[in-house]
Amino acid sequence: AIVQDSLWVWDMTGNLVFKAPAEIGRIYGALEFSADGTLLKAFPPDFTSVNLFNTSDWSLAAAIPQKGLLLNALSPDAHYLASIDPDADQLFIWDIRSQELISQSTSELTTPSYVQFNPSGDLLIVTGPANLDQRDGYSTIGEVYETSTWTKLDDLVSYFDSGSIKFNLDGTRMFISGYGFGSIWGMPDADLLAAAEVARQFQAAR
Numbered sequence: 001a002i003v004q005d006s007l008w009v010w011d012m013t014g015n016l017v018f019k020a021p022a023e024i025g026r027i028y029g030a031l032e033f034s035a036d037g038t039l040l041k042a043f044p045p046d047f048t049s050v051n052l053f054n055t056s057d058w059s060l061a062a063a064i065p066q067k068g069l070l071l072n073a074l075s076p077d078a079h080y081l082a083s084i085d086p087d088a089d090q091l092f093i094w095d096i097r098s099q100e101l102i103s104q105s106t107s108e109l110t111t112p113s114y115v116q117f118n119p120s121g122d123l124l125i126v127t128g129p130a131n132l133d134q135r136d137g138y139s140t141i142g143e144v145y146e147t148s149t150w151t152k153l154d155d156l157v158s159y160f161d162s163g164s165i166k167f168n169l170d171g172t173r174m175f176i177s178g179y180g181f182g183s184i185w186g187m188p189d190a191d192l193l194a195a196a197e198v199a200r201q202f203q204a205a206r
Contacts, residue, residue, distance in 0.1 A: 007031075007042050009058070018058040021045050034078035035119070039096070041074060041081075050081060052096060062096050071114065075147070076121040084112040084126060091115070091126060093150050103150040107143060114164050119171040122147055127162040127176060130155075141176070158183055 007022035022042040023030075032041045039061060040053045049063040050072060064081055072083035074096075081094040089112060093103035109128040116125050124147055130140035142156035156162075161178025168174075174185040188196070 005045050007040075009040070018053070020051075020053070020058075022051075023047065032074060034074045035076035036078055039074065039078045041072075050083075052081075062099050064094050064096070064099060071112070073115045073117055073124075075117050076119060080147070082115050082117065082124055084115050086111045086113060086128070091145075105150070105152075108155075109140075109143060113162060116165040116167070117147070118174070119167050119169065123153075124150075125156070125165055125174070127156070127165060129162055141178075156185075 005021060005023060007018070007020045008016065009018040011017050020042070021044055023045045030043055033039070033055070038055055040055055042051050042053070044051055049065055051060060052062040052064070053059065054061045071086065072081055074081060079096055081096055083092045083094070084090065084107070085092070089107045089109065091105050091107050091112070092101060094100065095102050107126060109126065109130055112126050112128040114127045117123070118125070124145040125142060126145070127142035139157050139159060140155045141158050141160065141162035144153045144156060145151065146153050160176070160181045160183040163176050163178040166175045166177070172186060176183050176185065
C-alpha cells in the first residue's frame with residue numbers, strides 16, 4: 001500500500017516487511033507486482049524513475065530513468081517494462097536487467113492511454129483514440145505489437161471506446177473498459193475472419 005508518501009509491504013501474518021519512499025499519483029502504472037511475483041513496481045516521490053524491488057529481499061532491482069513512463073506495464077516474466085508517453089505518442093521498451101532502452105517507436109494513436117502485456121507475454125496491447133486524418137481512424141481504438149521484435153502487428157478496430165485492459169488467466173479473452181462501454185474480445189473464428197476480409201476489400205475499393 002501507499003500511505004503518506006511511503007510504500008508499505010506486509011506479509012500474510014500482518015508483519016511489516018518493507019517500507020520505502022513512494023508516490024502513487026493518479027496514474028495506471030503506479031503500483032504493481034510482476035505476474036511471477038518477483039518484482040514490485042512503484043514510483044519514488046520525485047517521479048525521477050520507475051523503481052523495481054526484488055520481493056525476495058526487497059533490494060532495488062532497477063530504477064528505470066523517468067521519460068514519459070507514467071503509463072507502463074511489466075512483462076509477465078518480469079524482463080521488460082513497456083511504457084507510453086502520450087504527449088509524444090511514443091512507445092518505449094526497457095530491459096529491466098540491463099536497465100537499457102531496447103526499443104522506441106512512434107504510435108499512430110493520437111493519445112495512447114493504456115499499455116498491457118497478454119498473460120503469455122508474446123503480445124503487447126496499446127489503447128487510445130486514433131488519428132482521425134487516417135482512413136477509418138474513427139474506429140481504431142488500439143494497436144497490437146509482438147514482443148519478439150517489438151513490431152506492430154495490427155490495429156484494434158471497434159465502435160466501442162478505448163480504455164484500460166484486463167485479460168483472463170489463459171489470455172483467451174480481453175476486456176477493454178471504455179468511457180461509455182466495455183467490450184470483451186476473443187480469438188476470431190473463421191466466419192469473423194472472412195467478414196473482416198470483406199470489410200478490408202470494401203475499404204480498399206473506396
